């Protein structure tokens with residue numbers, strides 16, 4: 001069952017998603033002593049970080065990783081992590097897991113990160129949850145993280161993208177298998193350009209867009225605006 005929450009503007013959308021995220025993270029901390037959060041890039045993906053920052057979360061108890069990364073040098077402003085740290089500078093002092101940067105081939109970087117995650121969480125094919133909340137944006141083509149339509153990937157924690165239609169072209173991403181091991185997944189999307197893809201992922205059982213391939217083990221919720229919810 002996919003939940004849909006609709007808002008009149010992006011500010012309200014990310015503010016409410018941040019409040020709901022806080023609740024999930026605090027519940028995880030109360031139950032398991034720590035929470036694991038996956039963040040993402042893009043307009044709303046970065047905007048929600050400023051909202052989360054204002055909530056004063058107990059960062060010492062939250063492990064955060066970016067769900068996908070643009071494969072550019074470490075200090076490059078295109079990196080999702082760079083933009084995340086601009087929105088939420090305090091993350092630099094806590095548990096922020098970083099994707100490898102350039103300096104080796106993108107496939108080697110994906111393999112290294114996959115091995116790191118496998119050592120921590122075990123095999124990718126296990127059904128056990130390993131994240132409490134995954135935040136995702138979505139492109140007009142239905143991509144999420146750096147998983148684009150009509151691409152096939154190896155079964156591993158992290159996959160490499162060599163020719164992303166959205167620049168920069170080389171990227172690293174958590175795989176579908178990895179993203180689907182979260183208790184909750186929040187999608188953040190707004191604007192008419194994304195309506196068709198979002199409505200497909202939300203409402204069509206046979207939708208094959210990347211956004212339709214990801215969901216939470218316990219909760220899948222979309223935060224959208226009226227451009228997207230109209231006609232749903």
Ligand SMILES: O=C(O)[C@H](O)[C@@H](O)[C@H](O)[C@H](O)COP(=O)(O)O
Pocket residue numbers: 040041042043044045068069070080136137138139140143144145146166
């Ligand atoms: O690295 C990235 O670009 C993102 O992780 C990507 O998946 C993003 O979330 C969507 O493309 C939506 O981005 P916009 O909100 O900017 O459209």
